Amino acid sequence: MNYRHAFHAGNHADVLKHAVLLELCDALTAKPAPLFALDTHAGRGLYALDGAPARRTGEADDGIGRLTAPNAGLRRYLEAIDACRAEHGERIYPGSPWLLAHALREQDRIACCEIVPDEVERLRVAMASRPQVAVHARDGYGALHALLPPRSSEARIGRGLVLIDPAYENQMGEFDIALPALRDALGRFPQGTYALWYPIKLRRALQPVYRRAATLPAKSVLAAEVLVRKDDSPLRMNGSGLLIVNPPWKLDNRLRVVLPALAQALGEDAGAGWRMDWIVSPP
Numbered sequence: 001m002n003y004r005h006a007f008h009a010g011n012h013a014d015v016l017k018h019a020v021l022l023e024l025c026d027a028l029t030a031k032p033a034p035l036f037a038l039d040t041h042a043g044r045g046l047y048a049l050d051g052a053p054a055r056r057t058g059e060a061d062d063g064i065g066r067l068t069a070p071n072a073g074l075r076r077y078l079e080a081i082d083a084c085r086a087e088h089g090e091r092i093y094p095g096s097p098w099l100l101a102h103a104l105r106e107q108d109r110i111a112c113c114e115i116v117p118d119e120v121e122r123l124r125v126a127m128a129s130r131p132q133v134a135v136h137a138r139d140g141y142g143a144l145h146a147l148l149p150p151r152s153s154e155a156r157i158g159r160g161l162v163l164i165d166p167a168y169e170n171q172m173g174e175f176d177i178a179l180p181a182l183r184d185a186l187g188r189f190p191q192g193t194y195a196l197w198y199p200i201k202l203r204r205a206l207q208p209v210y211r212r213a214a215t216l217p218a219k220s221v222l223a224a225e226v227l228v229r230k231d232d233s234p235l236r237m238n239g240s241g242l243l244i245v246n247p248p249w250k251l252d253n254r255l256r257v258v259l260p261a262l263a264q265a266l267g268e269d270a271g272a273g274w275r276m277d278w279i280v281s282p283p
């Protein structure tokens with residue numbers, strides 16, 4: 001495992017993923033019933049954009065670094081970034097565990113899984129003051145099996161949000177692990193909402209993935225994507241997307257505001273854009 005998210009934190013893919021994650025949290029907390037969130041590939045929770053890894057790649061400059069002006073479509077996301085920076089410093093970027101803890105409530109529970117020991121230790125420190133967060137040093141795919149359906153000590157929690165955010169070190173081969181794991185999780189926790197993040201190099205190469213996603217045993221599946229440039233190079237991450245399984249009611253309306261705002265702010269050339277497709281349409 002060579003991947004370290006500290007080199008990539010705050011890049012355009014993080015911005016998309018985290019803006020959508022916050023919309024998911026807000027939609028799912030519209031009801032008072034408790035929610036269980038599982039972050040299968042959690043990372044370290046907080047990232048220093050002035051640290052050596054982030055400075056070496058400069059990726060955040062083309063991500064969060066482009067969002068310096070107020071942006072009505074991204075208000076929710078930018079408020080969360082501001083809240084993190086008020087707490088931790090101006091050059092900090094929050095990871096998904098911090099954002100989940102920020103957006104969810106006292107009655108909710110959050111399980112974060114990370115496999116790299118050093119990242120786990122940092123994550124424990126970052127989440128130490130968050131009683132609703134449990135950090136697990138374990139394989140996130142295994143956690144999909146072990147921690148779903150969610151249970152609390154008092155009662156079964158019937159609602160859940162699962163973020164699956166792997167590093168794609170084995171490129172398209174990651175889907176051969178992620179999609180069966182998702183299918184298995186849906187078998188045991190069918191009412192959960194799941195978001196699988198994926199990179200886009202050549203979008204047409206993803207057609208088999210959409211076809212496989214269409215066979216998932218889900219009520220509905222939505223693909224939400226932002227390209228920051230034309231997807232004509234297989235060597236670069238030209239954009240990214242999330243397959244959202246069982247999205248909450250009206251999430252698509254929220255994303256119709258967020259995705260164009262992201263494409264406009266992060267777009268680098270005329271090939272930039274956004275799209276949202278129902279892979280499985282709601283009943």
Ligand SMILES: C[S@@+](CC[C@H](N)C(=O)[O-])C[C@H]1O[C@@H](n2cnc3c(N)ncnc32)[C@H](O)[C@@H]1O
Nearest residue numbers: 005041042043095096114115116139140165167
């Ligand atoms: C893309 S990063 C996660 C970023 C994080 N979700 C966020 O949004 O801030 C992927 C993380 O997964 C970790 N990882 C890789 N394989 C894993 C596995 N099988 N189980 C759990 N974590 C894993 C990596 O060490 C890395 O920190």
